[in-house]
Amino acid sequence: MWFRRDLRWEDNAALSQALKSCQELWCLFVFDRDILDPLPRHDRRVEFICASLHELDQGLRGLADTQKPSQQPYLLARHGYAKETVLELALGWGVQAVFANHDDEPSTRERDAQVLGALAAVGVAFHTFKDHLIFERDDVRTLSGGTYSVFTPYRNAWLKKWAQTSLPTHPVQPHAGALRPTPPGWSQPLPSLQALGFEPTNLAALKIPTGVSGAQTLAQDFLGRIDQYHEAREFPAVKGPSYLGIHLRFGTVSVRQLALQAHQLTERGSQGARVWLSELIWRDFYAQILYHHPHVVGASFKPEYERIRWLQGPVADRLFQAWCEGRTGYPLVDAAMAQINQTGYMHNRLRMVTASFLVKDLGLDWRWGERYFAQHLNDFDLSSNNGGWQWASSSGCDSQPYFRIFNPVSQSQKFDPQGRFIRRYLPQLAALPDALLHAPWAAGALALHAAGVELGANYPHPVVAHEEARAQTLQRYAVVKKA
Numbered sequence: 001m002w003f004r005r006d007l008r009w010e011d012n013a014a015l016s017q018a019l020k021s022c023q024e025l026w027c028l029f030v031f032d033r034d035i036l037d038p039l040p041r042h043d044r045r046v047e048f049i050c051a052s053l054h055e056l057d058q059g060l061r062g063l064a065d066t067q068k069p070s071q072q073p074y075l076l077a078r079h080g081y082a083k084e085t086v087l088e089l090a091l092g093w094g095v096q097a098v099f100a101n102h103d104d105e106p107s108t109r110e111r112d113a114q115v116l117g118a119l120a121a122v123g124v125a126f127h128t129f130k131d132h133l134i135f136e137r138d139d140v141r142t143l144s145g146g147t148y149s150v151f152t153p154y155r156n157a158w159l160k161k162w163a164q165t166s167l168p169t170h171p172v173q174p175h176a177g178a179l180r181p182t183p184p185g186w187s188q189p190l191p192s193l194q195a196l197g198f199e200p201t202n203l204a205a206l207k208i209p210t211g212v213s214g215a216q217t218l219a220q221d222f223l224g225r226i227d228q229y230h231e232a233r234e235f236p237a238v239k240g241p242s243y244l245g246i247h248l249r250f251g252t253v254s255v256r257q258l259a260l261q262a263h264q265l266t267e268r269g270s271q272g273a274r275v276w277l278s279e280l281i282w283r284d285f286y287a288q289i290l291y292h293h294p295h296v297v298g299a300s301f302k303p304e305y306e307r308i309r310w311l312q313g314p315v316a317d318r319l320f321q322a323w324c325e326g327r328t329g330y331p332l333v334d335a336a337m338a339q340i341n342q343t344g345y346m347h348n349r350l351r352m353v354t355a356s357f358l359v360k361d362l363g364l365d366w367r368w369g370e371r372y373f374a375q376h377l378n379d380f381d382l383s384s385n386n387g388g389w390q391w392a393s394s395s396g397c398d399s400q401p402y403f404r405i406f407n408p409v410s411q412s413q414k415f416d417p418q419g420r421f422i423r424r425y426l427p428q429l430a431a432l433p434d435a436l437l438h439a440p441w442a443a444g445a446l447a448l449h450a451a452g453v454e455l456g457a458n459y460p461h462p463v464v465a466h467e468e469a470r471a472q473t474l475q476r477y478a479v480v481k482k483a
Contacts, residue, residue, distance in 0.1 A: 002086060002100040003029045003075075004108075006131050006251035007052045008212045009059040009172055013131040016170035018099035018178075021127075025178045026093060027060055027075045029053055031196055032082040034111070044201045044344045044378050045246075046193065048210050051203075052252050053077055053190055055211030063172060064179040072181030077190045083111050087118045093183050095124060101131035101251075104287060105382045106294045131170075132251060133284050134259050135161060137291055140284070147292045148285070149301075149397040155281050162263070167256050206343055208246070208378070215253035218244050219261075226265060229272030236336075236347035237420035242276065243345075245379030248283070255280065286387035289397055296386055296396070298367065305395035307479040310365040319362045322463050323354075324372060326425075329455075329462035331438060332412035333357050335425035342425070344378035349415055355392035356406040361469040363476060366393035394477070402477040405470050412438040428458045 001018045007029075009015060018025050036046065053075060060074035078085050090098055098119060103112065116126045130136050140148065140157050148154035181187070193200060203210075209217050222242040225232070232240030247253040259280050265273035290296060300306050311319070322328050326337035336350035346354070351373075358369045370389040374380050390396025394404075416422055419437040423430040429437055431451035436443040440453060441462055448455065455461050 001025055001027045002098055003027065003056065004100060004103050004251075005249065006101045007049070007056050008215075008252050008254065009056065009063060010212070011170050011254040011257060012101070012172065012251075013129040013168070013170045014099045014101040014127070016172050016175075017127065017129055018097075019172055019175035021099075022097070022178050024180045026095070026180055026183060028086070028089060029056075029075060029077045030082040030085050031077060031079040031191065032111075033079070034081060034083075034107070036079075036196065039198075040375065041197065042199050042201050044203045044206075044208070045250075045380070046196065046198050047201050047203045048208065048246060048378065049250060050190070050193055050196075051210035052212075052214075052250060055213060057190065059212060060179060063176040064181070072184075072187050073190070074179060074181050075190070076182045076186060076188070079191055079196055083114045083118065086115050087122070089186075090119060090124045091122060092186070097125040097127060099127050099129075102128050102136065103132070104136065104291045106290075106297055132255065133287055134158075134167075134255060134280065135284050136287060140288065147288065149289070151282065151285055151398045154285050155278060158281050158284065167260060202343075210252070212252050215244065215247035218242065218247065219253060219258065223261060223265075225272075226262070226276060227270045227272045230275040231272075233275070234349055235415055235421075236339075236350055237416055237418075237424070241348065245345075245381075249379045249381050255283075282387075283381075283384060286383040289387060290383035296390065297382070300393075300395035301390055301397050301399075302395055304480050305393070308395075308476055309479075310476075311363040316362075316364055319463055320358075320364055320368055322460070323358055323362060323364075323369075327460045327463075328357065328362075329441065329460045330357065330408040330412075330466075331419075331422045331426055331429060331440065332416060333408050335422045338425035340373070340376050344376060346373075346377065347421075349411075351388060352392060353406055353408060353411050355389055357408055359393045360405045360473045361408070361464055361466060363469070363472060366390065366395065394480075402480060403474060405473060407466060409439050409466065426459070429453060 001015050006012055006014065039046065057073055057075040064074055086098060112128065119126045135158060140154060140161055142148060148157065222244065229240060232238045234240070244253060244258070248255060259277060262273045262277040262280065266277055289301070293301060323337065326334035326341065328334055332350070333354055336346055336354045339350070340346040355366070355369055358364050359366050366389045370385060373385055377385065387396060391399040394400055394402035412422070417434065419434050422437055429440060432440060432443065432447070432453060436447055440448065440459060441455060453459055
């Protein structure tokens with residue numbers, strides 16, 4: 001069993017099938033250098049994986065110990081290139097088959113194709129299964145057999161298929177006797193962060209729960225307040241989201257169980273559960289877009305949007321740096337960037353606001369922001385991140401119209417009216433009255449002085465004027481309108 005983005009032992013499709021099919025089963029995780037080498041040396045995601053693997057090993061041991069106790073680890077974690085490591089261990093352990101769950105990003109599909117070929121060449125089967133999504137690939141198609149590119153009809157078709165489908169269960173306990181500890185001579189402790197070439201982050205200080213137990217704690221907490229989700233999710237200072245993104249990303253929780261719980265609550269009339277279920281459907285939607293239209297990695301879903309001429313050169317670089325560092329002069333944008341830089345998390349409303357600001361106020365290529373989020377988000381998922389950025393830039397499927405441009409001040413006034421979120425991440429503005437907090441440049445000199453705010457010193461002047469930037473954006477997007 002080759003674990004990837006499915007770091008749990010319960011309701012795991014590949015693990016269940018492997019246990020049913022095999023007399024003896026060994027478990028492997030590979031810290032793939034193709035993925036890890038480009039990352040910064042302080043990366044919360046790697047630390048999250050390390051912590052979650054310890055719990056996965058204990059979970060597998062708990063399953064196996066009911067049958068045949070052993071002091072040997074039940075999970076081997078290796079650091080290397082996955083396409084080489086899997087073949088090496090398959091040969092070294094003399095296995096007949098390798099089991100894994102689907103991973104449909106373009107680079108991992110290519111990797112899996114190489115693994116399939118290498119294993120087939122030595123007579124080893126490679127079986128993969130659907131696990132990370134409810135419906136994937138060709139599961140939800142249009143009546144003509146095509147791919148949906150608009151969310152609402154996709155959601156309707158998704159819900160119809162849900163009603164007609166019995167979600168599979170993937171029990172592991174009945175067949176746990178097939179689990180074996182790591183073969184003699186191959187056993188080794190799970191690698192530390194330092195052994196992988198990484199340094200500790202503030203993951204523990206942020207109290208981000210890891211592993212299956214952490215996911216269950218968050219899920220139970222969220223289910224207790226899910227009825228208010230449709231309203232609470234809009235306000236970044238409110239505990240509205242589920243905070244399960246990183247657990248969905250690395251599979252320490254089953255999306256099937258979450259969707260089933262949300263659907264059951266929806267059937268009982270919960271508006272919050274209905275909206276959250278739609279968020280899970282968006283996740284499937286963007287994944288099938290990436291699967292069928294891999295060109296979206298690096299290019300616009302709508303080809304005509306490649307005609308747009310984004311700002312380039314030293315001015316663009318300076319504006320991008322200000323955006324990255326939260327120095328735009330727009331408090332909600334800057335507080336949101338401080339949040340992602342300090343915690344690796346950004347509230348969903350703020351992901352839309354900061355993306356719109358980068359593209360439609362600063363005139364910068366959406367791919368710059370997409371890469372920045374990919375590097376910094378704990379819950380980074382290629383399909384959802386790409387889909388979100390293309391939505392904000394109007395270049396993607398079912399995206400907002402190009403002439404819809406968020407006003408960062410009115411967004412701030414509407415979704416952080418008392419400035420609770422802004423004051424948390426921009427303490428230098430904390431003494432400003434609520435009415436002045438959202439646009440400090442509009443405050444008088446006396447008010448600024450009384451609040452200890454000095455524009456250009458402890459808080460920047462706005463890098464652009466929103467109304468002027470909006471007019472320039474409409475001109476920039478005119479090439480699309482003429483298409």
